[in-house]
Amino acid sequence: MEFTIHFLFNLSLLLVLLFFCILWSERLNKYESNKKITTAYFLSCLIISSIFTYEVHNGILLGLNNVGFIVGGLYAGLGPLLALVIIIIRGFYGFNIDFWITVLFYGGMALCFRWLSPWFVLKRKRYRVFITIALTSFLSILHIVPLELLNITYERIDIWFACFVIIPLGVGLISSIMEELCKIYALRRHVLKARKLEAVEQMAAAISHEIRNPLTSAIGFIQLLREGSIDKEKENQYLSIIKTELKSAERVIQDYFTFSSPNTNITETISIEKVLQEVLDSYHLMSSLQSIQIKTNFLNTLRVVGDEQRLHQCLVNIIKNAIEAMNSGGILTVETESVGEKVFIRIKDTGIGMNQEQIDRLGEPYYSTKGDMGTGLGLMVSYSIVRAMGGTIHVESKEGAGTCFHLTLPGVKVHG
Template sequence: MDITLHFFFNLSLLIILLFLLIIWIGFSNNLDSFKILAIIFSLVSLAICFVFSYRFHEDLTLDLRVIPFTIGGLYVGIGPLMGLIIIFIRGMYGIDFGFFSTVIIIVSFSLVYWKMSPWFLKQTYRQRVIIATGMCFIVNLFPVLFLEISQQPHPLFDVYFAYLIIQPLGVAIIAMIIEIVCESLYLRRHLVKTKRLEVVEKMATAISHEIRNPLTAAIGFVQLMQDETITKNKSDQYLSILKSELNSAEKVIQNFLNFSKPQIETIESLDVNEELQFVVNTLQPLAKRSMVTIDTKFLTTVQIMGDRQSFHQCFVNIIKNSIESMEDGGTITIEVESSQTNHIIRIQDTGKGMTPEQLEHLGEPYYSTKGESGTGLGIMVAYNIVRAMKGTISVKSEVGKGTTFEFSFPKEESDIS
């Protein structure tokens, strides 16, 4: 009975090791490292099996080596490597009948596993579990057979139970866990791929939708200009409108390019107060038409490193979005302050606010709180520009009360000291 308890303890260590590696995969989020971790599991498990082997007497040492040998041989295809390690370690215990029987069994099944592995991996997950369990049982028949031939004294029940029940059971449990993990990794990959395809589809829809309108208008005015009876003034008017529509189409394309990769072309020191005031002055006509008041509270002079044009584009998009959220007018408050390590820009509006679900999706491709009338490009571009300038964004919002955007940019070392 001691052998059985000892082997169950050993098996529990192998399962714990496997779960630790699974946790590591989850934290690292690196799916490509799975095969490397499987090799590590096989080799470390093999070492654990030898460390916790049960020495019945001088000529008889029992262990669970066939479990990692089977898993590593079939799932990872390293049967010959595992076999060499097993033979080397077994040789350290002494060159005896047990050593030669180990060489015969391990060499034979190392080659079998090596040849089987590619075929094995093409089977369904249920078939793989059954095959691995069955192969472990077959391999363990031979040590039992050699024990009977050698007529060495041994506890019959414990040896049979350990070799023909515990080890196949251990392989079945570990194989099932591996299959579940592989399935979850596959589903994760599939989910990521599906989301990417969905983003591409929505972006294509956005491009089509946003560019079609100005191009349709431009085509219409080109057709009008083909009328030979129109006056010079009308022709100039049509040309002006045509240019405006084409500029709108170009702006949409530029927004998509900026979303893909923000153009931080020129890094220079920016006076945040001065640049924000420029943005406010630019948007004042729109704010007045929308009955929106823009208040500024520049509590300190702040300098950050970045691209001036990108900085303007970012905050024009954010403030313009705030203005458009206040259909019946309201107030936008812009504050600038500094903490010990960061410069903070806070933009607060009294608009309609957003729900927690809307906040969660804010900044995602083609997500807009304006419904069909918006593409979400402005917010996406703003988020990407802030990230490119090594800043962060936090958003708080309450339906019916308004939204607060807080931008944090790291101070330069000279500013901190």
């Protein structure tokens, strides 16, 4: 059984190699990389099989070349390439009659596989596995026939068992694994596509919800103005409300535009203190009405590079959420710090806080801790802007104890 043991050991190496190739493919998770890994695997199969060939008679070699050749030729359309590699490797063992048989045999099979592969991949899974096993058994017969015709003395039971059991078994195992991998990759592509469509649907629902409310309000006041029976003071009040509502709708559209395209050609040196102070001034009245005390600790020398308007938008979204989290009053603390070439911004509130699950989902499409009252678009935009500036956002929070946003941005040295 020496020949059988030899083939079983060779087959185990091919299966172990396939396992590592699958792990490699999972790590990269790219279609182009999968094609390269597949090609590399089948080429490696041929090299390993050639190293562990078994000499039946003077210059007549048998190995597991058919395993990689058949599966790679049919599933990956690599027949011509694999045939060329087999012929080149066989040439290193000498140019005897077995070499020219190898050239004719694998050259002819390569041409057949080139025509057969497109037809093969259209078949059902069970038919494909059956075809590979049947084809392997047929090729094994073609290997055995010359041995019988030449009246070569060899261990028939051992070699026949290896050729008609071990080799078809190896092809069947690898074919079945290839089928499962194809199924998994197809399912993964389907899931990714479904997730993308779901995200688009949720985004569309979020935007339509956010825009519909101010537009409905504006339309209502426009109808009141058309009645013409209101005094000048009321008319000015209604026009002011309409303007506010339309600006609210415009802000939603701007948020979406910023999220979809966070990068900008505008690169200017921005004063962190100036932008933060502008944002806090705009929410001074809102914070006063909610009995919120604002504490600041700014370093006036901190500068970053980016689009000031978008950084302003980012900070507005975070600070607005912090204020809204303190309905019963509290303290909003805004601090800046510089360590090395990094600029740190801390925005801390004493509001309702969040649990770990809510923290982990911040910045996801259509996720908001405000329930039906929010869409999550604001924080999505903030995360997108900070990433575009080369920074990060880290959130610490505890239910009932408030939330702290840590923003880290690349700083700019101030000379003089």
